Amino acid sequence: MLNPDTLLLVQICVTLLTTALLVASACYTDSPPEQRWWAAGNVAASAGMVMCNMESLPALLGSILGYGVIAFGLGLVLRGLRVYCSSTLSWTNIAIITGIALIISAYYTLVAPSLRARLCFSGFYFGLLNWFCAAAILRRRGWRVSGIAAGGFLLLGLALFLRGMHMLTQSGPADAASSLIIGLSALVVPLAQMCIAFGLILMVMWRYAERLRRLSTLDALTGALNRAGLEMQGKRTGLRAQRGGRSLAVIMIDVDYFKVINDTYGHPVGDEVLRHLARLLRLELRPHDLLARFGGEEFVLVLDGVDHAQALSVAERLRARIEYEMVELDKLSVRYTASMGVACSDQHDYDLIRLISAGDAAMYQAKRAGRNRVMAG
Template structure:
């Protein structure tokens, strides 16, 4: 037979420990906002659980204030889940969620006193709120990462709904069956809380890992790929082209007289020229084309399904567009040109390093020929 008091003590201890775990994870300057909302929500839920479990307190505190605090905490957790999914939960909605958890138990405490009705309400209401949290995670996708949190919220929600349903159908609190059900619920709840806490932390860790991966492959100035990103994405595009028997072109682009721009207007203006150029290149490229900053003022394009003639036409269009554009910063405007070198797999094979080398050689041939031109390698 499950010892209910022991299980309730375990429930309380697990609630406090999981709250401490989430709060500690959120207690640093760079913690994401969703983690701070989850921590605040867990603190409120823990406080509410403590209040509801102290039997010496009057019902106005245990079943009214306690339920209101728990509902407010769950609403904060839900807000954090919405923030994680780039959405939000308004404060009026949060107030409404907490208000319902205050008003209904208040009615069954002062108007029609009924402990059974309060337990039925808490089971249904908190069960629905937990399933709402599960749905908020599920809508975000990423099941391999989010399944732990979803499982915890679903298990907790179903356990609470089952308790509420059973209490609704049979409100005899002295019935041994009710005691058994309460014991099973008290056993499921701490296990679900552990799943929820670890699930939320895993979600944040995965997002941080994705952010670090992006930072390791992106150029922070222009937002284009860096050399590491070029090696990764460029090889993928090359392999797809090779498997499909399609041509692959590489275009090397270098800003003409970039040192003069830096010396004349300063490095901040030079940085703006590079950002302006990368934005211009993005507008001309297809979604699957690869754009990377190769180093300094030099950029590289990896273009699937373009032969040499098509790549030369694209490069000439880019050159003409660059010549006509103006980069502006504060009161300074700068016109600039670029030299471009083009290489194709039809002549150099499916070797990214060899294609880049051939494109780079063609680029410097364009510079030797007078700059602001396109040369094939």
């Protein structure tokens, strides 16, 4: 038989350990806000659990305020999860979550005193709040990252809900079956808490890893792929097109007289020209196409399933649009043009390096021919 005192001690130790882990992970300057909400919520919930289990405290503190502090802590955790999912939970809603716990526990403590009813309510209510936390994570999808934390919240909510159901249906003295149910729920709670703590930390680690990946593969100024990102994703795009028997086209784009623009209007205007060009090029992208900043003012489009004639048509449409558009910054209006070179796998196979080299040669041919034109490699 599971010893209730031992299980309670294990639950307290695990609660303290997971809370300390979340607090330690949030105690640095650049920690994300959701991590601080999770840590604060766990501290509050742990404090409320201590208050509820201290029999020496007055009823106002242990039997009423303790439940409110636990609910407040779960509200903070839910707010952190909503922030992680690019949303939020207002303080009004947190106050409502806390107020419900205070009112119901006060009713069953002062108006109609009943420990059993109070425990039933806490099991149902706190189980429901944990399910709300799981739902907030599951809306974001991404099972590989958030599945552990979502599973922990679901498991904890289930354990608390079953405990509440057991207290509701139990009418006589505790028997072996009821003791087993209480013992199993007390065993499940710390396991679920560990899943939640490590799952939340894993979610933050994944987000930092994703930021590092973006920093290593994206150009900071334009948001296009950089050389490393183009090399990594371009190989996959080429292989996918080759296996599917589709053409692969490359369009090299270079801003004409870019140094003159920088010298005449300043580098901020030159940067805005590059951002503007990236936005125009992005309008041509389909889901499997790539846009990369290849050099200072040089960009490359990798088009999957586009043959030579179609690539020339796309490049000419882009050239005309660039010539027509105007860049505006700080009351300055600047027009610019671009020269383009087109290469296709129909002539140069699927080797991305060869395609870029051929497209680059065609682009410089367009420069020598007078700029603001499209040439084929």
